[in-house]
Amino acid sequence: MTTNSENRKCIVTGKVLNKQDLLRFTVLPDGQLIPDFKKKLPGTGIYVSASRDNLSTAVNKNLFSKILKRNIKIAPDFVITVTNQLKQNGLQLISLSRKAGILRTGFDKVSDSLKKGRISFIIEAIDAGNDGHNKILSLAQGLEIFNIYTVEELDKALDKNNTVHLAFEKSEMANKIYGEFRKLNNFLNSTTQA
Numbered sequence: 460m461t462t463n464s465e466n467r468k469c470i471v472t473g474k475v476l477n478k479q480d481l482l483r484f485t486v487l488p489d490g491q492l493i494p495d496f497k498k499k500l501p502g503t504g505i506y507v508s509a510s511r512d513n514l515s516t517a518v519n520k521n522l523f524s525k526i527l528k529r530n531i532k533i534a535p536d537f538v539i540t541v542t543n544q545l546k547q548n549g550l551q552l553i554s555l556s557r558k559a560g561i562l563r564t565g566f567d568k569v570s571d572s573l574k575k576g577r578i579s580f581i582i583e584a585i586d587a588g589n590d591g592h593n594k595i596l597s598l599a600q601g602l603e604i605f606n607i608y609t610v611e612e613l614d615k616a617l618d619k620n621n622t623v624h625l626a627f628e629k630s631e632m633a634n635k636i637y638g639e640f641r642k643l644n645n646f647l648n649s650t651t652q653a
Contacts, residue, residue, distance in 0.1 A: 469508040470522045479638055481506040482514070482541070482646070484523065491532045492523055494541050496548065503527065509642045510649035514538050542647070549607060549643050550616040552636050553582070553625065557617060561628040564617065566591055569626040573598040579633040582625040582640070584610040595624055605640050607647065 467483075468475050483495045485502040495504065505526055507517050515538050517523060524531045534540060556562040563572045572578050573595070581604045583595060596604070613622035627633040 467504070467506040469506055469513065470526050471513040471516050472508055474508065476506075476508060478506070480509055480642065480645075482509055482642075486523075486527065486531055489532070490530060491534075492537065494544060496545070508649075509646045511538060511542060511646055512649065514541060514646075545643050545646055546607065546612075549640060550612065552639055553613070553616050556627055556632065556636060559630075559632055561630050561633055563626040563628065564619065564622055564624070566595070566624055569595065569624040570598055572626050572628065573600075573602075577628050578602060578626045579629045580605065580627055580637050580640070582607065582613075582627075584608060584613055584623045586610055587623045591623060603637070603641075605644050607640070607643060 465477055465479075466475050467478055467481055469481060478498065483498050483504045483506055484492055485495045485500050485504055486492055487502075493500070498504065505523055507514050518533055518537055521531075523533065553562065557564075563569050563578070569578075569581065573581075578599075580602055581595065581599060583592060583604050583606055585606050586609050587606075608616075610621060610623055613625065614620055627636060
């Protein structure tokens, strides 16, 4: 398989994937491995498919050092740091969506927008009640629902109380953000694939 400018190989699975489905890492001049999720930092990019298990495998098997043929410094809590950074990036996207006017919050507003066919995808708190979940699920009609954050995390990001359901109105911005949440969801829930 030939690689084009949008494809890179995962150092764990060996699969060639679109860069949008991979996490990029690079090494600082002092040899420290850092995430480069915006893909803008200088240096050689090292790619891992968006899976926490794959990242753990890359760290535990010292694959970053093997690929670059040099000693790479990796913080002991690197996988946790990457997880937290990805989740924080997602919360920032939620905040930006609200400022852009494409975010609907609360059961009634989300339900109303769903009935009108205006929604691209939904985020539902992990700790949502079954009743609300089932009602949103029946209205969603196959739209993707991401369960990534707790009510507390969503409340803090939006400076609201009891934020359980978020819906993103159809837009170019929502399409881009959807890709980021899909990647985050895969990272949190995917298992290692050989």
